[in-house]
Amino acid sequence: MKVTSLIEEWQTALEIEIAHLRKRESTGIYIEEGRCLRKDESTFIYWFTLGYSASLPEGSNISFKTGGRLLPGVVISSEERECIIEFEQFIGDPVSGGQLFHEPWELLEKLIERLDEAKERHGKASRISDLMFPSERTFHHTAAVKNTLHEAYLRSKHNPVTYLWGPPGTGKTFTLARVAAYHYSEGKRVLLLSHSNAAVDVLIEEMRHFLFEHDRWKSGEVIRYGINRKSYQDEVTDLSVTQLLEQQDPKLALEKDKVETYRRKLKKKLSKSFSHYDSERLSQLEIHYQKLKEQLKRREGGLVDDARVIGTTLSKAAIDPLIYAEEFDLVIVDEASMAYVPQVGFAASLGKKIIICGDFKQLPPIAGSFHPSVSKWLKEDVFHLSQVADSVEMGKEHPQLLLLPEQRRMHPSISAFTNHFIYHSKVGDHPDAAKMREGILSREPFPREGSILLSLQEGSEWGETERGSRWNVLSSLISVKLVMRALDDGIRSIGIVTPYRAQARWYNLLIQELIEPLYQREKPTIYSATVHGFQGSENDMIIFDAVDGTAHEKAGSLFTRSGSERLINVAVTRARGKFILVANDEFMKRSTNPLQPIHQLINFLQTTGFVRSGSDLMESEISSIKKLKWYSVQDQKRILNDLHACKEEIIVNVNSISDIPSEIMSALKDAESRIVVKILCKQYTDEKYHIKTEKSTTNVPFLSMDRKVLWFNCFLTGEHHRYPYQIRMFSRRIHQQFFKLIQKTP
Numbered sequence: 001m002k003v004t005s006l007i008e009e010w011q012t013a014l015e016i017e018i019a020h021l022r023k024r025e026s027t028g029i030y031i032e033e034g035r036c037l038r039k040d041e042s043t044f045i046y047w048f049t050l051g052y053s054a055s056l057p058e059g060s061n062i063s064f065k066t067g068g069r070l071l072p073g074v075v076i077s078s079e080e081r082e083c084i085i086e087f088e089q090f091i092g093d094p095v096s097g098g099q100l101f102h103e104p105w106e107l108l109e110k111l112i113e114r115l116d117e118a119k120e121r122h123g124k125a126s127r128i129s130d131l132m133f134p135s136e137r138t139f140h141h142t143a144a145v146k147n148t149l150h151e152a153y154l155r156s157k158h159n160p161v162t163y164l165w166g167p168p169g170t171g172k173t174f175t176l177a178r179v180a181a182y183h184y185s186e187g188k189r190v191l192l193l194s195h196s197n198a199a200v201d202v203l204i205e206e207m208r209h210f211l212f213e214h215d216r217w218k219s220g221e222v223i224r225y226g227i228n229r230k231s232y233q234d235e236v237t238d239l240s241v242t243q244l245l246e247q248q249d250p251k252l253a254l255e256k257d258k259v260e261t262y263r264r265k266l267k268k269k270l271s272k273s274f275s276h277y278d279s280e281r282l283s284q285l286e287i288h289y290q291k292l293k294e295q296l297k298r299r300e301g302g303l304v305d306d307a308r309v310i311g312t313t314l315s316k317a318a319i320d321p322l323i324y325a326e327e328f329d330l331v332i333v334d335e336a337s338m339a340y341v342p343q344v345g346f347a348a349s350l351g352k353k354i355i356i357c358g359d360f361k362q363l364p365p366i367a368g369s370f371h372p373s374v375s376k377w378l379k380e381d382v383f384h385l386s387q388v389a390d391s392v393e394m395g396k397e398h399p400q401l402l403l404l405p406e407q408r409r410m411h412p413s414i415s416a417f418t419n420h421f422i423y424h425s426k427v428g429d430h431p432d433a434a435k436m437r438e439g440i441l442s443r444e445p446f447p448r449e450g451s452i453l454l455s456l457q458e459g460s461e462w463g464e465t466e467r468g469s470r471w472n473v474l475s476s477l478i479s480v481k482l483v484m485r486a487l488d489d490g491i492r493s494i495g496i497v498t499p500y501r502a503q504a505r506w507y508n509l510l511i512q513e514l515i516e517p518l519y520q521r522e523k524p525t526i527y528s529a530t531v532h533g534f535q536g537s538e539n540d541m542i543i544f545d546a547v548d549g550t551a552h553e554k555a556g557s558l559f560t561r562s563g564s565e566r567l568i569n570v571a572v573t574r575a576r577g578k579f580i581l582v583a584n585d586e587f588m589k590r591s592t593n594p595l596q597p598i599h600q601l602i603n604f605l606q607t608t609g610f611v612r613s614g615s616d617l618m619e620s621e622i623s624s625i626k627k628l629k630w631y632s633v634q635d636q637k638r639i640l641n642d643l644h645a646c647k648e649e650i651i652v653n654v655n656s657i658s659d660i661p662s663e664i665m666s667a668l669k670d671a672e673s674r675i676v677v678k679i680l681c682k683q684y685t686d687e688k689y690h691i692k693t694e695k696s697t698t699n700v701p702f703l704s705m706d707r708k709v710l711w712f713n714c715f716l717t718g719e720h721h722r723y724p725y726q727i728r729m730f731s732r733r734i735h736q737q738f739f740k741l742i743q744k745t746p
Contacts, residue, residue, distance in 0.1 A: 003129040007119050010342040011112050013377040018105045020369035028065060028099030029054050030740070032733075035274055036093035037084070038283035044087045045076065045283050046095065049271070051737070052505050053080045056102050058290075066091060066098035075102075076286055082267060084286055094274075110319045114346045117324075124349035130160040131348040131356070132386050134400040152402055153179045156330060156355050161348070163388050163401045164357040167427045168418070168573035169409025169538075172357055176332055177206035179355065184309050185216060188329035192311040193347050195339040195365075197227055199536050203334055204311035205232055208239050220244060222309040225300070225323070226316040241303055245296045256292045259285060314343045317350070324350065333357065335536050337381040340365050344382045356382060360389040361422055363535050363566050406430050409538055411437035413450030414572065414579045417604045421597065422569045440540045440577025444489035445482045451609035452580045453602065454478070458615055458723035459713070460549020460584040462700045466741050469502035470547045470556060473700055473712055473738075475582050476503065477727055478614055479543050480510050480628070482580060483526060486541050487519055491578075495539035496528035497571045499558045502741065503547050504528045513731045514628050531567050534574050542575035546583035546598070548591070551699050555591035559598045568597040581605060582614075615724050629728040636663055638728065639714055642705055643667040646675060651704040653680040653696050653742075659715040698742040708732045 030051035038045040056062065056078035062085065064071045071091060076084040083100075118124040140158040145151045152175050155162040166172035180190050180203075192207075194200045204224050211217040219238040226241075237243055246253030266282045304310060304322045314333070317323040324346075331351030336344055337358030348354045360383035367378035376385075383389040391398040407415055408430040419427050430436075437450070446452050459474030483494055496507050507528030515526060525539070548555050558567055572579055585602045592599040605611065631638050640663060643650065650671055654660055657679065660668070671677050680696035703711035712727040729735075 003125045003132070004119050006132060007115050007125070007128065007342075007345070009373065010345065010377055011115055013371075013373040014108050014112050014340075014342060016371045017367050017369050017374050017378055018108050020371075020374075021103045021105045021108075028101045031095065031098045031100065032736075034095030034098070035270070035279060036090070036095075037279040037286075039090065042088055044090050045286070046073075046085050046087065046091070047267075047270070047279070047282065048083050048085060048095070048100070050081045050083065050100070052508055054078070054083075054100075056083055056100070057104075060102060060104075060106075063101040064091065064098055065101065066095065070101075076290065104315075107315050107319065111340075111342060111346060114318050114324055114349075115342060118346065118349040121349075127160070127348045127351070127354070128345045131345060131354065131382070134161050134163070134386055134388060134398070135159075136399050138399050148402070148404060149175055149178060152355075153182050155400075155402060156183070156353055159400065160353060161400055162353075162355045163383065163386075163398070164355055165359065165383075165392075165401055165403045166357055167359050167361065167404065167407060167423055168569075169407035169415070170404035170427065171406075171408065172334065172404065173203055173206050175404060176203055176334060176355070176357055177210055180207050180309060180330070180332055181210050181216070183330050184211075184222070188308075190309045191317070191323070191326075191328040191331045191347075191350060192309065192334070193314050193317060193331065194334040195314050195343070196335065196536060197313055199335045200224065200226075200311045200313055201232075203332075204239065204309075205236060207309070208236060220303065221307060223303060223307045223311070225304055225307075225310050225312040241300050242296065244303055245299055248299065249296075252292065252295060256289070256296070259289045259292060263289060314339055314347060318343070318346060326350070327352070329353065330355070337362055337383060338365055338535060339382070340367075340378050341380070341382050341385050342377065358383065360384060360392075361566060362570050363532055364563070366532065403427075408433055408436065409576055410573060411441055411450040411577050413441075413609070414575050414577075416608065417451070417601060418569055418573055421600050421604070422565060437577040440491060443486065443491050443578075445485045445580070446578075446610055446612065449610040450578055451605055452578070453585060453605035453609055453611045454482070454580055454582045454614055455585050455611060456582055456614035457584055457586060458721050460587060461551050463547065463549040463551035464699060464741070465552070466502040469500045470552060471500060471503040471506055471741065472545075472547050472549060474723060474727075475545050475547060476507055476510060477628070477712070477729075478617070479507070479545055479582055480514060481617075481630075482543060482582075483511075483515060484518075484625075486578075487515070487522065487524055487526075491540050492522060492524040493540040493576075494524065494526045494543070495534060495537065495541070495574055496526075496543045496545060497531055497534050497574065498528065498545045498547055499531055499556060499567065500547055501530055503545060504530050504533070506737065506741065507545075509734060509737050513734055514625065518625065531570050535570050538574050538576055540576050541578040541580070542571070543580045543582060544571045546581065546588060549584045549587055555588055555598070559588070560592055560596060565597040568601055572601070615721075627730045627734075629730075630725045631728065633713065633722060633724055633726055635726070636661065636714075639664060639703065639711055639726070640667050642703075642709060642711070642728075643671060646671060646705045648706045649676045649678075649704075651678045651680065651702075653698060653700065653702050653704075654715050655681065655696075655699075655701065656683045657681050657693060659701065661716065664714070700742065702738075704735065704739075708735055710735055710738060 032049045032051055034046050034048040037047050056075045058075055060075050062073050064073055073085040073087045076086055138159055140154040156179055183190050192203055224240040263285055270278050328351040330353045331347050332355045333347050334357050336356045337360050360381050364381045367374050388398045388401050406428055412429045412434050415429055441450050463472045498504050589599055589602055668677055679693045681693050682696050701715045710729040713723050714726045
């Protein structure tokens, strides 16, 4: 195939994906509340609190959906769970709900433009051809190779394209940073790229560390361009463009710091008590803040022109002429297996030589359209589409592929699974891997154990599906308790992985409400995301909540479809010292065949790992806090106290009214005379109390009181085995989100 025809196929796939994004109905980002900060003749500035943390690019276009209307707006600023948006019309004040939509198809349109430019220039097109049709011949001196790092450097110096295969923990960042440093030291200009800001931050900071240790660091020659999400170490003061600009103009930097501090204080004050004076002040401050940032931004061009090494994202490179109009001696693309192939092709067009680094055994890129062209070019990685990976799967070694063969990240009790089932013994453990992770292994939960199966048979009948995304209350609450045990014993880096977005969002709310307030001094790193959100990261402890259970009838397609080994691989290999699978293992094995990876993982944990039943967790292991308390299922006194103290509303949800214990039913009847009592159930079989019921829409049995207290597992469960503890949650935010989830359940 001619390279121009190949590029045109890429552009067609991108155009189809753009069309899909434009017409797709997205769930958007839910708004908890919003206030109008400023009203002018044609400008209305709103401050929103979001349902979860989100990153909206400043200056990007959004749509706000409320009351059946879809209103356009522009992002002024966005930080974690807060954003400030400018609209052309008044949308009310206060705003009690709605959804923000941001679809980044503009980035794909810019990529199409860059590919047009590549078609028109023979040199750029030739580089794309070298990438996609790699030669069977290499030009580096194999006899001179000293070690894997040296070979990576020699390959990148003498070959147009180097494919570097870096399984988890094998030193990708270490290798790339040093290869880049060697080229930089030889006077070459280097561009470091990745699909994510996080990957760029880690790589360029590692390069800075290496150069600094070898007395080769020169301020301003190696820079991080674009938004950096990572907090650098204290001694790193001259790496990002922002840091360098602030050093050039300390007065402007000091003014910006003062504004940022006052801005934070105003936002905190407004979140507690809204006032029109403070809202107007914040609006004026926001405009001043944007002007300060614009002054700094105008000076960026000079820094980028002077730099010898630039680190930025693939998206930034495609939209910014300071990058795409330049030519580099070497381009390095990290985490390339998660990038669209047209993005990698564009990156190749920018450099005389290119290193493609990634792991084709991990997750491929994501696209929304099911069109064959999109599936071919936007849902598979560059290793497979260049047929480099095919050689490996046929038992051969492609001449342009270099494997990093030794992992240091995981304790061997964890890596044993992936080394055998995913990498087929091509990857081994560093001799010190076990010793390096001993400190994590020895801590709670489950001291001295690295690979754990928490078998949770109970509560999986509560499983729900929200817009196709599954979630489960009980597995999440048990996982939260495991996290708290780990934090109490000194583990400070924890990730909760789940295949489903709805469960990940629910987890992050639980973390914000139940965990973060208790461990503010320790400042642990703890978060939840889908498996895709964890690729490229690592944590001391990983909990993998499979979510699926009897209510879902069969295992989700994420576990059963072709390529599911990539999902399992990423979930397992994020863990340094502890990996805990929380799953209804009997259901999962019954719903999958023995050759499917989740089945193999459960077998591995059952035979070589440590297995514990969720119902066997001792009461001492499930300590209570004010917002989350655990009681024996025999103890109804606590529930009855809450029912008697209720002042406004009680909502009960059960499968059958006969599941409600008689003492609780009597308390509900008594409460009917003074407050609202609603009983929701799937089937009505009671003839004793003659109480009015409504149709239930959820499998989750619960008691809701005054829109702030939730009780779970306080009813009989029929033929299902009952978890031995009742759970009481006290949080308006959790209550509100729980009801949003069950109301959207089909």
